[in-house]
Amino acid sequence: MYDFTYARVSSVADAAKQLKGDDDAKAVAGGMTLIPTLKLRLAKPSALVDLGGVKDLAGIKVDGKTVTIGAMTTHGAVAASAEVKKAIPALAHLAAHIGDPAVRNRGTIGGSVANNDPAADYPAGVLALGATIVTNERQIAADDFFKGMFETALKPGELITAISFPVPEKAAYMKFPNPASRYAMVGVFVAKTAGGVRVAVTGAAPSVFRQKDMEAALTKKWAPDAIEGIKQKQDGLNSDIHASAEYRAHLVGVMAKRAVQAAG
Ligand SMILES: Cc1cc2nc3c(=O)[nH]c(=O)nc-3n(C[C@H](O)[C@H](O)[C@H](O)COP(=O)(O)OP(=O)(O)OC[C@H]3O[C@@H](n4cnc5c(N)ncnc54)[C@H](O)[C@@H]3O)c2cc1C
Structure with missing residues (x-):
């Protein structure tokens, strides 16, 4: 994996704020596709924004x-x-x-x-x-x-x-x-x-x-x-x-x- 920052958010608004202005930041949901992609170094996101804590979703x-x-x-x-x-x-x-x-x-x-x-x-x-x-x-x-x-x-x-x-x-x-x-x-x-x-x-x-x-x-x-x-x-x-x-x-x-x- 390459280095990235990680943020666990609790609302959609927070997630959008974290992702805004950084095209290399990515949301992570179940991680079933994204995490293997990172492990194989096929993607290099600057930041991962974890949607797991957004109950409304x-x-x-x-x-x-x-x-x-x-x-x-x-x-x-x-x-x-x-x-x-x-x-x-x-x-x-x-x-x-x-x-x-x-x-x-x-x-x-x-x-x-x-x-x-x-x-x-x-x-x-x-x-x-x-x-x-x-x-x-x-x-x-x-x-x-x-x-x-x-x-x-x-x-x-x-x-x-x-x-x-x-x-x-x-x-x-x-x-x-x-x-x-x-x-x-x-x-x-x-x-x-x-x-x-x-x-x-x-x-x-x-x-x-x-x-x-x-x-x-x-x-x-x-x-x-x-x-x-x-x-x-x-x-x-x-x-x-x-x-x-x-x-x-x-x-x-x-x-x-x-x-x-x-x-x-
Ligand atoms: C071994 C294996 C077998 C599988 N078999 C099947 C199968 O038979 N059929 C099938 O359909 N799928 C299959 N999958 C895929 C799996 O079902 C997941 O649906 C898929 O990996 C993506 O969902 P996720 O929640 O894990 O997303 P993640 O891996 O977390 O994210 C995938 C992408 O979606 C983006 N993303 C996630 N959530 C959002 C959101 N709310 N808004 C905008 N962007 C978002 C992420 O940024 C990322 O780019 C398989 C996966 C594995 C590992």
């Missing part, structure tokens, strides 16, 4: 047709939440299949979404459900948030405080996990929402994306066979030691059909 609220999850809520808490299981079971299922118990007990929804790892699960749920990312400065629609590999619309020092999910009519998430890490080789989240059908794919490309051909077909007919003939293009998909672009393209179709089947 953790928790789940259900208000009518909206589920709002605080940024510091762990994957384990989302997976175990009776309210999330009732309102958006697909989201609880997604959280329950992230990594291993240690990762689920430390990793947070805010950290996962801010990090925008190409193989992370939450970005698929956030995009398919048409969620809103709430920060200490503004509200950002999911469609405007994910910009590219590890890149989001967040400005330096801007903090996610919560994510609001509209409750869908139907939804499901299916992933083909990397057997070592459980990250998604390909994961597909399908949702029938008040704003229409949305299909989001993670793991396959440098960043999560919507599969518009499948959305159009599922809008006409919500059934696995409606997307039977739709082939995901290989162009721009990831090819690495885990899977080729061709294999990932094939998995998009398989996972999408399984997700529609599971959504019912």
Whole structure:
């Protein structure tokens, strides 16, 4: 690790103050990604601002047709939440299949979404459900948030405080996990929402994306066979030691059909 200063804050305002004016300062949430990155000397932050003591940032609220999850809520808490299981079971299922118990007990929804790892699960749920990312400065629609590999619309020092999910009519998430890490080789989240059908794919490309051909077909007919003939293009998909672009393209179709089947 390189040297850095460390501050544990107790409010979002304090955190924002510590981060302001220093583009090399970083917030730390669960530390599941950031700490290994520091250990490997892949990042050299000047300061770490620990959000662990900001009580307001953790928790789940259900208000009518909206589920709002605080940024510091762990994957384990989302997976175990009776309210999330009732309102958006697909989201609880997604959280329950992230990594291993240690990762689920430390990793947070805010950290996962801010990090925008190409193989992370939450970005698929956030995009398919048409969620809103709430920060200490503004509200950002999911469609405007994910910009590219590890890149989001967040400005330096801007903090996610919560994510609001509209409750869908139907939804499901299916992933083909990397057997070592459980990250998604390909994961597909399908949702029938008040704003229409949305299909989001993670793991396959440098960043999560919507599969518009499948959305159009599922809008006409919500059934696995409606997307039977739709082939995901290989162009721009990831090819690495885990899977080729061709294999990932094939998995998009398989996972999408399984997700529609599971959504019912
Ligand atoms: C072994 C292993 C297996 C994993 N498997 C999976 C998996 O199967 N699926 C999956 O989706 N993920 C997986 N993960 C990732 C994990 O789930 C965490 O979500 C992820 O590491 C980031 O969350 P965190 O709370 O640990 O964030 P941190 O590591 O603390 O931070 C990550 C980044 O987000 C920024 N950040 C954190 N919180 C905020 C905030 N509120 N506002 C703005 N920026 C913020 C930090 O500055 C940093 O840049 C795995 C991780 C490990 C180590």
